[in-house]
Amino acid sequence: MNRIVVLATGGTISSHRSPDGGSRAKDSAADLIGALSAHGLDDFTSGDAHAGIELESEDIAVQNSFNFSFADISRVAHAVARILSREDVDGVVVTHGTDTMEETLALLGFTHDDPRPVVLTGAQRSPDHSDSDGPRNLHDAIRTAASPASRGQGVLLVFGGEIHSALGLRKNHTLAPQPFGHRSAGALGAVLESGPRYFAQALTPEPLPLPNDAFHQQRVDMVLGYPGADAALMHAALETGATGVVVLGAGAGNPGVPLTDAIAQATAQGVLVGLGTRTGA
Known part of the structure; x- marks a missing residue:
């Protein structure tokens, strides 16, 4: 049973x-x-x-x-x-x-x-x-x-x-x-x-620890790259205490110059920035 x-x-x-x-x-x-x-x-x-x-x-x-x-x-x-x-x-x-x-x-x-x-x-x-x-x-x-x-x-x-x-x-x-x-x-x-x-065997990663209270309290924002995008949303994320920011750039993940400068500022402050692509694959 x-x-x-x-x-x-x-x-x-x-x-x-x-x-x-x-x-x-x-x-x-x-x-x-x-x-x-x-x-x-x-x-x-x-x-x-x-x-x-x-x-x-x-x-x-x-x-x-x-x-x-x-x-x-x-x-x-x-x-x-x-x-x-x-x-x-x-x-x-x-x-x-x-x-x-x-x-x-x-x-x-x-x-x-x-x-x-x-x-x-x-x-x-x-x-x-x-x-x-x-x-x-x-x-x-x-x-x-x-x-x-x-x-x-x-x-x-x-x-x-x-x-x-x-x-x-x-x-x-x-x-x-x-x-x-x-x-x-x-x-x-x-x-x-x-x-x-x-039909196939799943690929399973080495497990990470279960999340603790720090996980619950973290703030992670998402910022999208697009024609004409400036760094206003990135700066807003930093000002409101984001501990991490995911930036979804165009194409292969290209964020544009204004966002690139803001990413450098964020990482200099110890904020983790994950760069990905808005295409989804």
């Missing part, structure tokens, strides 16, 4: 339309698991020995992920590590909003230090949508987390029937049923009728 813990954080997969418009996170992990039966996906929710999967639920937050802070994603990482300190747990599934899922995936991907899988999933359409994708994604994620083939694959995303490695993953589309992808790589595998199937 595999024991999988479903850790809920909110997001569209748990959201319902509100009277004042839009959707708000509402459902708990137990609600999400319970809803599987309405979609004919409850083949393991009872802990049936034939299914071989026993589910446990835990809630860490019920909010939309665009409101997440460094402290919120750190709390997810610490909760996952705490759950995996138990020998009776075989894997963890984290339900999460898609808006900032790539940031949580990155933190987990760099700090996960266990062969047992951690699988994130979510939804593009809320539970009260006529064609909600949440139950299927959750079902696929649970099967993936329980599969022996997932051991040693690190932190994964299961979404739209695909299995992806956490690091380097981005949300590339606002509305598509499968909004995630790597700009320079493909999926690790797929969730088929017979179960998860892998």
Whole structure:
């Protein structure tokens, strides 16, 4: 019997339309698991020995992920590590909003230090949508987390029937049923009728320590390079106490002369500047 813990954080997969418009996170992990039966996906929710999967639920937050802070994603990482300190747990599934899922995936991907899988999933359409994708994604994620083939694959995303490695993953589309992808790589595998199937082995880095209070308090701003961009936003970041700045330049990462001068000023002050490209790959 595999024991999988479903850790809920909110997001569209748990959201319902509100009277004042839009959707708000509402459902708990137990609600999400319970809803599987309405979609004919409850083949393991009872802990049936034939299914071989026993589910446990835990809630860490019920909010939309665009409101997440460094402290919120750190709390997810610490909760996952705490759950995996138990020998009776075989894997963890984290339900999460898609808006900032790539940031949580990155933190987990760099700090996960266990062969047992951690699988994130979510939804593009809320539970009260006529064609909600949440139950299927959750079902696929649970099967993936329980599969022996997932051991040693690190932190994964299961979404739209695909299995992806956490690091380097981005949300590339606002509305598509499968909004995630790597700009320079493909999926690790797929969730088929017979179960998860892998096409490749994930590259997992040497794990970093779990974040501490200093991580929660840091300020890291992002500055975009574009025609006519001056250093005003860079200077504003420095004046408001940024300990790090990510500058996304044009093409190969070219920031332009005004930003180049501001970068030199920032590094002279001990601020870490990460230079990347706005092309995304």
